[in-house]
Amino acid sequence: MEAEEMELFGIWSSPYVLRVIWALNIKKIKYKYIEEDLNNKSNLLLHYNPVYKKVPVLVYKGKPICESMIIVEFIEETWKNDSIFPKDPYEKAKARFLAKFVEDKLSPPMWRFFTTKGKDQEEAYESFTDYLAILERELEGKEFFGGENIGFVDILLGCMSYVVPIYEEITDFEIITKEKFPLLHAWMQAFLSSDIVRDNLPPRDELLYRYRKIREAFLSKDN
Amino acid sequence: MGERELKLLGTWVSPYVIRVRVVLNQKGLKYEYFEQDLTNKSELLLKYNPIHKKVPVLIDNDQPVCESLVILQYIDEAWSKTGPSVLPTDPYERAMARFWAVYIDDKVFLASAGILKATTEEAKAEKIIETMAGLELLEETFKKCSKGKPFFGGDTIGFLDVTLGSCLVWLKATEKVSELTLLDGNKFPKLVKWTEQFLSADCVKEVMPKVEKVEEYINKTLKPKWAAAATSSK
Numbered sequence: 198m199e200a201e202e203m204e205l206f207g208i209w210s211s212p213y214v215l216r217v218i219w220a221l222n223i224k225k226i227k228y229k230y231i232e233e234d235l236n237n238k239s240n241l242l243l244h245y246n247p248v249y250k251k252v253p254v255l256v257y258k259g260k261p262i263c264e265s266m267i268i269v270e271f272i273e274e275t276w277k278n279d280s281i282f283p284k285d286p287y288e289k290a291k292a293r294f295l296a297k298f299v300e301d302k303l304s305p306p307m308w309r310f311f312t313t314k315g316k317d318q319e320e321a322y323e324s325f326t327d328y329l330a331i332l333e334r335e336l337e338g339k340e341f342f343g344g345e346n347i348g349f350v351d352i353l354l355g356c357m358s359y360v361v362p363i364y365e366e367i368t369d370f371e372i373i374t375k376e377k378f379p380l381l382h383a384w385m386q387a388f389l390s391s392d393i394v395r396d397n398l399p400p401r402d403e404l405l406y407r408y409r410k411i412r413e414a415f416l417s418k419d420n
Numbered sequence: 421m422g423e424r425e426l427k428l429l430g431t432w433v434s435p436y437v438i439r440v441r442v443v444l445n446q447k448g449l450k451y452e453y454f455e456q457d458l459t460n461k462s463e464l465l466l467k468y469n470p471i472h473k474k475v476p477v478l479i480d481n482d483q484p485v486c487e488s489l490v491i492l493q494y495i496d497e498a499w500s501k502t503g504p505s506v507l508p509t510d511p512y513e514r515a516m517a518r519f520w521a522v523y524i525d526d527k528v529f530l531a532s533a534g535i536l537k538a539t540t541e542e543a544k545a546e547k548i549i550e551t552m553a554g555l556e557l558l559e560e561t562f563k564k565c566s567k568g569k570p571f572f573g574g575d576t577i578g579f580l581d582v583t584l585g586s587c588l589v590w591l592k593a594t595e596k597v598s599e600l601t602l603l604d605g606n607k608f609p610k611l612v613k614w615t616e617q618f619l620s621a622d623c624v625k626e627v628m629p630k631v632e633k634v635e636e637y638i639n640k641t642l643k644p645k646w647a648a649a650a651t652s653s654k
Contacts, residue, residue, distance in 0.1 A: 248523065248557065262515045270518065274511040286497035287483055293490045298471060331471060 203228035204256040206242050208235060210399050210407055212356030213265040214253040219352050220269045222393035224276040266296060269352060281349050295335065295342065296353040303328045307357075311364050311408075312415035322370070329378055336380040340387055347391060351384075358385040359398055363408050426451035427479040429465055431458060433637050435529065436488035437476040438627055439586035443495055445623035446577055447503035451478075489521055492579060504576040513565075517572075520561050521583040528554035529587045532594050532602065536638060537646055544598070551602055558584065559608040566610075570617045577621060585618040593634035 205221070205228050207214030221228055233242055233252055245254045245261035254261050255268045257275070262268050273281045282289050306324035313321060332354070335342060342350035361372050375382045388394055428444070428451050430437030444451055456465055456475050468484035469477045478485045478494070485494045496506040507514050531554060534547035565572045565580060572580035588603075595602050605612040618624060 257512075260512055262512070262519075264519055264522065267515050267518045267522075271511050271515040274514060286494055287480070287485070289497065290485045290490050290494040293493065294485070294487055297487055297490065302471075 202258055204231060205229070206231045206233050206239075206245065206254040206256070207252045208233055210404060211252055212360065215356060215397065215399070216265045216352050217253045217255060217268050217272075218397050219347070219355060219393050220272045220281060222397060223279050223281060223347065223352075224272055225278070226272070226276060266300070266353065269349065273349075279346075281343070281347075281352065283343075283348070292342070292349045295332075295350045298328075298331070299350065299353050303332075303354075307364075310370075311368065311412060314416060318368075322372075326372075326377075329373065329381060333378050333380050336384055341384065347388065347393060351388060355388055355394065358388045358394075359401070359404070360408075361385070363401075363405055366405065367409055367412055425479075425481050427454060428452070429454050429456050429462075429468065429477040429479070430475045431456055432629055433634060434475055435586035435590055438589075438629075439488055439582040440476045440478060440491050440495075441627040442577065442582045442586065442623050443492055443506055445627065446506075447495060447499055449495070449499065449502070489518075489525075489583070492582065504573075505578070506573075506582075507579045508573070516565070517579045520558070520565075520580055523554070524558070524580070524583050524587065528558065528584075529590070532587070532591055535594055535598050535600075536642070539650070548600065548602075552607070555602065555608055555611060559611045562610050562614060566614075571614065577618065577623065581614075581618055585615075585624065588615055588619060589629055589631055589634050592631045593638055596631065596635050597638050 203221075203226060205214070205217055207217070207230065209232060218230075231239075231241075233239060235252070238250060242252070242254060243250055245256055246252075246263045249263060251263070253265055253268060254263050255271070256262075257271075262271050269281065282292055303325055306321045306328070309321035310318055310325060332342075335350075339345075341347050342354070347355075357373075364370070365372055371377070373381050373385065389398070426444075426449060428437070428440060430441070430453065432455060441453075454462075454464060456462060458475070461473055465475070465477065466473060468479055469475075469486045472486060474486070476486075476488055476491060478491045480494075480498070485491050492506055507517055528551060531547050531550035535544055535551065538544035538547055561580075562572060566574065569575050571577050572584070577585070591602050603612050603615060619628060
């Protein structure tokens with residue numbers, strides 16, 4: 198397949214875009230990447246994603262697919278090599294369930310934790326550490342949520358592997374340590390050093406700068 | 421080969437449960453149904469859905485599957501040779517079906533619930549506009565997906581049909597409670613025709629509650645509950 202057949206519209210800092218990049222890497226698919234400016238959205242982006250006007254958008258043979266989870270499933274179902282999902286329908290359902298759990302339950306309190314301080318931050322921390330405990334249990338006996346290889350849940354949760362250390366540095370809070378969550382801690386290292394992820398991470402310094410500004414903006418809004 | 425034991429935990433009024441039941445019916449699958457009281461959650465529910473403690477929960481030979489859209493896909497894949505397919509076979513069409521299903525749940529149905537919850541006329545008007553905008557997009561989506569056939573899924577009821585279809589009685593009850601029209605035959609002729617087709621299907625009729633019952637539920641149970649929550653959080 199020519200790279201022109203596959204286009205990915207994204208922004209460098211988006212964890213949702215990265216999910217798609219990691220999935221494309223697993224399947225060894227060549228693609229053309231187009232960096233968007235979300236303050237000045239291209240006509241192409243608005244044409245391909247009129248409903249949400251967001252990234253990522255994958256365009257395959259001229260047809261757009263939106264929403265990162267849906268894009269990853271599309272990639273899995275179109276390219277049969279290097280499976281991202283288990284074959285068994287029940288195991289697949291468990292993966293989809295856990296992915297939705299990460300999206301719906303884990304992300305909001307983690308964001309709240311990062312954008313607040315004091316009691317609000319403490320409450321948010323209590324919430325998401327309960328959810329991290331659930332993920333810790335899921336990793337028992339496995340290196341990745343997908344087993345021996347990176348799978349759907351790993352891809353969905355993956356951004357946590359590089360965002361959590363950044364949150365920890367900026368808030369001076371320990372979130373995922375070897376003592377508190379040994380399996381998740383090990384998973385983060387394994388994920389970050391894997392072939393498909395290692396060279397496909399946003400630049401740390403720029404991300405640190407960006408996240409610092411975000412936290413400052415939120416905290417100054419409350420004052 | 422032994423008989424597979426299927427159980428479903430649900431409530432009569434939940435669209436998320438209704439859609440699972442429609443698909444189970446369409447596939448001709450027998451299951452034992454357990455009506456849940458969500459104000460007093462059963463041990464069964466807490467055992468099989470400890471994370472969310474919500475319905476529906478499908479229990480297949482003691483293995484639980486939770487989240488309605490996950491359950492629908494599970495049924496489709498585990499019983500792929502039984503009855504009509506729930507999702508299309510083409511990966512791109514499957515992606516479209518998944519996209520619009522999430523849109524229906526996260527945007528359209530939530531916006532319509534917002535009409536009922538709104539405490540000011542302004543908030544209500546905003547939610548009405550949101551719901552109508554969503555229905556407009558769905559009218560266009562229906563034309564593209566159905567390709568002239570009666571359902572989103574073509575000849576048979578599919579993923580999008582059950583996702584939107586399960587919300588229909590709520591939409592109609594919302595119309596009555598809030599005294600407005602959402603499913604406007606002039607604005608959304610194809611969708612309204614589709615609602616008639618969907619609601620008259622055998623696999624739907626037996627699990628779809630009556631509009632009056634949902635209306636009563638909204639007025640006697642839901643609205644007082646929301647009002648009490650609003651007062652207690654002040």
